[in-house]
Amino acid sequence: MVESRTPLRWRAWALQALLVLVVAALVYAAAANAAQKLAKQGIVAGFGFLGRGAGFDIGQHLIPYAAATATYLDAFWVGLLNTLLVSALAIGLATLIGFTLGIARRAPNVLARTLAATYVETIRNVPLLLQLLVWYVAVRKALPGPADPAHLGSGAFLSQRGLFLPRPDLSGWGWLVPGAVGVGILATLVLVRLRRRAVEAGRRPLPVLVPGIVLVVGSGPLVGIGLALAGHPVAIAWPARGPYDIEGGLAILPEFAALLIGLSVYSAAFIAEIVRAGLDSVARGQGEAAAALALSRGQALRLVILPQALRVIVPPLTSQYLNITKNSSLAVLIGYPDLVHVFMGTVLNQTNQAVEVVALTMAVYLTISLVTAFAMNRYNARVVGPAR
Structure with a gap:
């Protein structure tokens, strides 16, 4: 044989x-x-053009960027970071909204079920492109003009040119503030793991929600207070009204806000249906057994139903996360400087290196998608558990 x-x-x-x-x-x-x-x-074919001077400015950049000295490679990194920023925030917001709506669709309250169903059926049947235009054009036009911005108190302003907030200076000792927030997030993840082990061992689970909020939300301000008492206060740049526009502070551009809200609201409708289908896949007897153990409806959902529903939820949820990243390329419509707008738009027009620019952009989106899918598949393997 x-x-x-x-x-x-x-x-x-x-x-x-x-x-x-x-x-x-x-x-x-x-x-x-x-x-x-x-x-x-x-x-000339090749990627040597990346070292040439760019000569154009970018409205939003997370790294130092100056039009006079920046290269096309610098513009590439700025566009990539802008894409990663809006995609990561949209994934988080869409997940939060989607899970809330998905749970509401199975709620015993008729009003909650009706409102959630109305949201899902309305939002997912309207094209994302049209929704982005609504958020960027219609909603922005309803805001106060640049000459008379709305004062939101505590040094915050809102106008058609964006939301202006106080900006802390995180240079020097200031980096300890975001570092403390990162440590708080890691500590919360450790608490979640300890809670899971306690449940698997049959012991009383540790509280996570309140300590997690305290660790994540309170760690930054506590470190800031400690630095002030130690003689190293974190400087804050406050926005102020100038002769023509708001000056100083942290500016959240309307293009960024419209893209973030549009992606989050649109994707949340699909995530809500995924969550609803996952919850419906759990046998009704599981909820009845939880009620027989004197668990409240919230405890039954959190400890019994949702962990089993995740086996069904996570695989299609991965596809939605990938769609959010790819749909962020629609930013070119409203002028948000993402990778497609900066690299395949301005850089391509100036260099005419079509093959290299397109190939590099495709490679970036492919890499982001593969990394996201790998992380979600690892999480799905943990949710499903060892093969029986």
């Missing part, structure tokens, strides 16, 4: 090797043809 299978195995390897060679030849031919066409137009 083994000898009869050997020729088949070698034949399979030969066919696979032949397929790889054919694909490699096609890729090489396409690359050579593209390089020849670019050479005829006076365009």
Whole structure:
């Protein structure tokens, strides 16, 4: 039997090797043809253009960026970080809203179920592109004009040009404040793991919600107070009205806000349906058994129903997370400087390096999607548990 299978195995390897060679030849031919066409137009193929000066400004940047000294590579990093920022925040907000709506769709309260169903059926049937225009054009036009911004108190202003908030200076000793928040998040994750182990061992679970909120929310201000008492106060730049616009502080641009709200609201409708389907997949007897153990409705949902529903929720939830990242490329419509807007827009128009720019942009989105899918698959493996 083994000898009869050997020729088949070698034949399979030969066919696979032949397929790889054919694909490699096609890729090489396409690359050579593209390089020849670019050479005829006076365009040098390669990624050497990334080191040339960019010469254009970007409205929002998370790293130092100056138009006079920045290169195209710097512009690439700025666009990438802007994409990662809005995608990560949209994933978090959409998850929070979606889980709330999904649970509300199975609530015993008729009003809660009706409102959640109305939200889902309305939002998911309106194109995302149209919703972004509503948030950016219609909602922004309803805000006060730049000449008369709304004063929100404590040095905050709101106008059609954005939301202006106090900005702490995190240089020097100030980095300890976000560091403390990060430590608080890690400590909360440790509490969650300890709680899970206590439940698996049949012991009384540790409280997580209140200590987690205290650790995450309170750690930063406590460290800030400690730095002030130690003689290293964290400086705060307060926004103030200037002759033409608000000056100073932290500016949240309307393009960023519209994209974040649009992505979160739209994706939350799909996540809500995923959560509802996951909760419906749990047998009704599980809730009845939890009630027989004198668990409240909230405890039954948190400790019995939701952990079982996650087996069904996580796989399609991964697809929604990937869609959020890819849908963020619609930022080009409203002028938010994400990777597509900056790199495939301005950089491509200035350099004409179409092949390199498109290939690099596709590689970035592919990498982000693969990393997200890998992380969610690891989490799904933990949720499902060992194979039986």
